[in-house]
Amino acid sequence: xxxxxxTKVDMEKIVSLCQRRGFIFPSSEIYxxxxxxxxxxxxxxxxxxxxxxxxxxxxxxxxxxxxxxDASILMHxxxxxxxxxxxxxxxxxxxxxxxxxxxxxxxxxxxxxxSCSGELxxxxxxxxxxxxxxxxxxxxxxxxYLRPETAQGMFVNFQNVLDTTRKRLPFGIAQIGKAFxxxxxxxxxxxxxxxFEQMEIEFFVKPGSDxxxxxxxxxxxxxxxxxxxxxxxxxxxxxxxxxxLAHYAKDCYDIEYLFPMGWAELEGIANRGDFDLVQHAKYSxxxxxxxxxxxxxxxxxxxxxxxxxxxxxxxxxxxxxxxxDIAEGELRVLLHLHPTLAPIKAAVLPLSRRDKLVALxxxxxxDLRQCWMVSYDDAQSIGRRYRRQDEIGTPFCITVxxxxxxxxxxxxxxxxxxxxxxxxxxxxxxxxxxxLEGEDLFVLPPGGKIWKEGE
Amino acid sequence: xxxxxxTKVDMEKIVSLCQRRGFIFPSSEIYxxxxxxxxxxxxxxxxxxxxxxxxxxxxxxxxxxxxxxDASILMHxxxxxxxxxxxxxxxxxxxxxxxxxxxxxxxxxxxxxxSCSGELxxxxxxxxxxxxxxxxxxxxxxxxYLRPETAQGMFVNFQNVLDTTRKRLPFGIAQIGKAFxxxxxxxxxxxxxxxFEQMEIEFFVKPGSDxxxxxxxxxxxxxxxxxxxxxxxxxxxxxxxxxxLAHYAKDCYDIEYLFPMGWAELEGIANRGDFDLVQHAKYSxxxxxxxxxxxxxxxxxxxxxxxxxxxxxxxxxxxxxxxxDIAEGELRVLLHLHPTLAPIKAAVLPLSRRDKLVALxxxxxxDLRQCWMVSYDDAQSIGRRYRRQDEIGTPFCITVxxxxxxxxxxxxxxxxxxxxxxxxxxxxxxxxxxxLEGEDLFVLPPGGKIWKEGE
Numbered sequence: 001x002x003x004x005x006x007t008k009v010d011m012e013k014i015v016s017l018c019q020r021r022g023f024i025f026p027s028s029e030i031y032x033x034x035x036x037x038x039x040x041x042x043x044x045x046x047x048x049x050x051x052x053x054x055x056x057x058x059x060x061x062x063x064x065x066x067x068x069x070d071a072s073i074l075m076h077x078x079x080x081x082x083x084x085x086x087x088x089x090x091x092x093x094x095x096x097x098x099x100x101x102x103x104x105x106x107x108x109x110x111x112x113x114x115s116c117s118g119e120l121x122x123x124x125x126x127x128x129x130x131x132x133x134x135x136x137x138x139x140x141x142x143x144x145y146l147r148p149e150t151a152q153g154m155f156v157n158f159q160n161v162l163d164t165t166r167k168r169l170p171f172g173i174a175q176i177g178k179a180f181x182x183x184x185x186x187x188x189x190x191x192x193x194x195x196f197e198q199m200e201i202e203f204f205v206k207p208g209s210d211x212x213x214x215x216x217x218x219x220x221x222x223x224x225x226x227x228x229x230x231x232x233x234x235x236x237x238x239x240x241x242x243x244x245l246a247h248y249a250k251d252c253y254d255i256e257y258l259f260p261m262g263w264a265e266l267e268g269i270a271n272r273g274d275f276d277l278v279q280h281a282k283y284s285x286x287x288x289x290x291x292x293x294x295x296x297x298x299x300x301x302x303x304x305x306x307x308x309x310x311x312x313x314x315x316x317x318x319x320x321x322x323x324x325d326i327a328e329g330e331l332r333v334l335l336h337l338h339p340t341l342a343p344i345k346a347a348v349l350p351l352s353r354r355d356k357l358v359a360l361x362x363x364x365x366x367d368l369r370q371c372w373m374v375s376y377d378d379a380q381s382i383g384r385r386y387r388r389q390d391e392i393g394t395p396f397c398i399t400v401x402x403x404x405x406x407x408x409x410x411x412x413x414x415x416x417x418x419x420x421x422x423x424x425x426x427x428x429x430x431x432x433x434x435x436l437e438g439e440d441l442f443v444l445p446p447g448g449k450i451w452k453e454g455e
Numbered sequence: 456x457x458x459x460x461x462t463k464v465d466m467e468k469i470v471s472l473c474q475r476r477g478f479i480f481p482s483s484e485i486y487x488x489x490x491x492x493x494x495x496x497x498x499x500x501x502x503x504x505x506x507x508x509x510x511x512x513x514x515x516x517x518x519x520x521x522x523x524x525d526a527s528i529l530m531h532x533x534x535x536x537x538x539x540x541x542x543x544x545x546x547x548x549x550x551x552x553x554x555x556x557x558x559x560x561x562x563x564x565x566x567x568x569x570s571c572s573g574e575l576x577x578x579x580x581x582x583x584x585x586x587x588x589x590x591x592x593x594x595x596x597x598x599x600y601l602r603p604e605t606a607q608g609m610f611v612n613f614q615n616v617l618d619t620t621r622k623r624l625p626f627g628i629a630q631i632g633k634a635f636x637x638x639x640x641x642x643x644x645x646x647x648x649x650x651f652e653q654m655e656i657e658f659f660v661k662p663g664s665d666x667x668x669x670x671x672x673x674x675x676x677x678x679x680x681x682x683x684x685x686x687x688x689x690x691x692x693x694x695x696x697x698x699x700l701a702h703y704a705k706d707c708y709d710i711e712y713l714f715p716m717g718w719a720e721l722e723g724i725a726n727r728g729d730f731d732l733v734q735h736a737k738y739s740x741x742x743x744x745x746x747x748x749x750x751x752x753x754x755x756x757x758x759x760x761x762x763x764x765x766x767x768x769x770x771x772x773x774x775x776x777x778x779x780d781i782a783e784g785e786l787r788v789l790l791h792l793h794p795t796l797a798p799i800k801a802a803v804l805p806l807s808r809r810d811k812l813v814a815l816x817x818x819x820x821x822d823l824r825q826c827w828m829v830s831y832d833d834a835q836s837i838g839r840r841y842r843r844q845d846e847i848g849t850p851f852c853i854t855v856x857x858x859x860x861x862x863x864x865x866x867x868x869x870x871x872x873x874x875x876x877x878x879x880x881x882x883x884x885x886x887x888x889x890x891l892e893g894e895d896l897f898v899l900p901p902g903g904k905i906w907k908e909g910e
Binding site: 019020021022025027028029030031032033034035037038039040041042043044045046048049056061062063064067068069070071072073074075076078079130131132133134135144146153156157159160161164165166173175178180182194195280283284286288365366369370372373376379 | 599735827
């Protein structure tokens, strides 16, 4: 039986679980870590892959009006002149004249150094783009930047996509990839890091229809998180105030999530107007217009941009899934991850290490691995093994016992309810398939029964 | 009917097809491109995703002895001291004293500038790592590098993986990700670029078993390419000569592919011995050993490293698939891509744009998109539409005609043979599924018939 424990999720528990079970490690940890960069371990990489795949499936594969793209991280420097990043993408910094520590001017309450109370310099703008040097010598001519957003790769390829896909407005370009920002203030685990991964859509529409499409994308993207299991009450839309709006934006909403440190941006959805195509046309000298067959006019499309973070999504899914209850009289930590996102879909657990049982269990395990990430665990008691799978969000445990050798049936146990059913091995694959795709978990086979773990 | 055309693949045709159909564009093309960086367009990104997914499925999901990882691109600088990259990862460069062009000393035949015949300087070592600056000011203390290989992310996480997964030797860590090398000599399209993507395995084994595992991985990786359709005759293994071996390698083979420009490395498989773990233990002061339960001894595992390039694989798969024949009296360009790799799995082609036909075709199209990347094409003659799909490697075309409205059947046409069968719409999904997974393409339903396109 399960009861609700009074404890709540906090960031420390999430970080600890991530490190302990191999979701996320500090980057280069054996060298003391690299400030605000993170490595995804064996479970984390599967979670991240599942998030990215769910996004690609929903926004590219299943849509008639979207195509994918994968642009390089290093782009021609003129891209950043046109986009405004070289001039505008800066934070005002001050330096302490005594201890030489640097601070963000807009985040300081007083006029003296928070560390030593020393006198501060005048604010100086500090560009957030990482720069590097391409070619044999470090000279100004060869300075290139790591992209601070994937978006620009889609703008500069607008004409290429138009020419090769014959898409008509409205249509979008979608991209998943790394971006880099030399942030002064980082933190909250993987929430704000210097290297991060984005899932961005640039959706091109006829001017005048932009308000309608903006509303459409707010709803579509909000619902994407809900469909994948985020509780509605932990999500909200927040419109940017005029003074918050980026230089390119006509309007912008954040989808915010109630992280352990409070409400914060999960995804930004902006109406960028025609800013980007106008700028790139101006700086490149190329025409970046769309010929409207109906009106026989060339138009500059408006752009709606839903821009999501893979890392922030991962953090939100982990926090939202985190739960503790009392099972079998002990504290149980579990992740209620949506089956689509769970790193491991099922675990095969032989009741003992006797040869015959192991042979059958391994055969089931090997067979299921053709379809999904599946794990095998034969160490310690069955209860401890269930707990280990609960803690990493595995939706189903498959127990192989001595009776399985007789009746060719196994027990499937469901993570959240701890309910169990017994099922022919021959029906295992199709049943798991259906249940992972959301079918009622305990549709019973004829003559089957349901009971709780521990009963 | 098809006949073999006498023409052969050359790089120019591949580049042209890639640009024309949206596989690969020069990066930031509207700004004149960025030297040897490339953007994957709508079809290219799907090809690349399919290659990476096939690799992950074979080497991680289906294996009991492998776990995944996704380490950050920016790593602690000491990583590169330990690995030897800061000292050793350099090319000798000379500069022309007249025209100031730079050349790789080891690639020059003579002692004068190939461009202006001027006098050359002494060779100078030039580090191939891209450097950048993390934090508010560009000072030596904050220099970090873009990783030149994903491998080091796996070495520095060896202990973390061991602690969190309880894996026993032999086991591997697999990773897919971007790497960057400031190459002096680039070229041959996406074969050698400054930004590229790797699929690397670091396989940890007991010392003494390394030779056996090295041989295993040579075979396993060679066969992976063959299973995905590369002709055996276009692949060969080439052992590195002693003087070619990298400083860390005990032995190394390249899997070479016969690219249009000749035999060149597709994947390198190295026996790295204990070099990496010894070095990182030394530089980090951490113990990076494995406790062998059988012998009760701490051992330093040896590492076998199969290191493949995503971009090179994409180029090899494209070149190997490229073909020309004569169909219906005209030149037909086609890509014999393996169904697993084909960017688009099927195209739905309504025979006319009449409402009723379009409604049925769109319904089929929408239904299939839930499972696969599928395209819809209603422009021009059916023959031209087949040619467009052949050219991008789509294995199946589904034609919806007026009879489909009566008998609820459609025609499936296969790319390579141009054979066609007629099939109930209700059987379409399961039939496509089976055929995409390799079932004999033309197992006929009862009463079905086969005929050739154009017959």
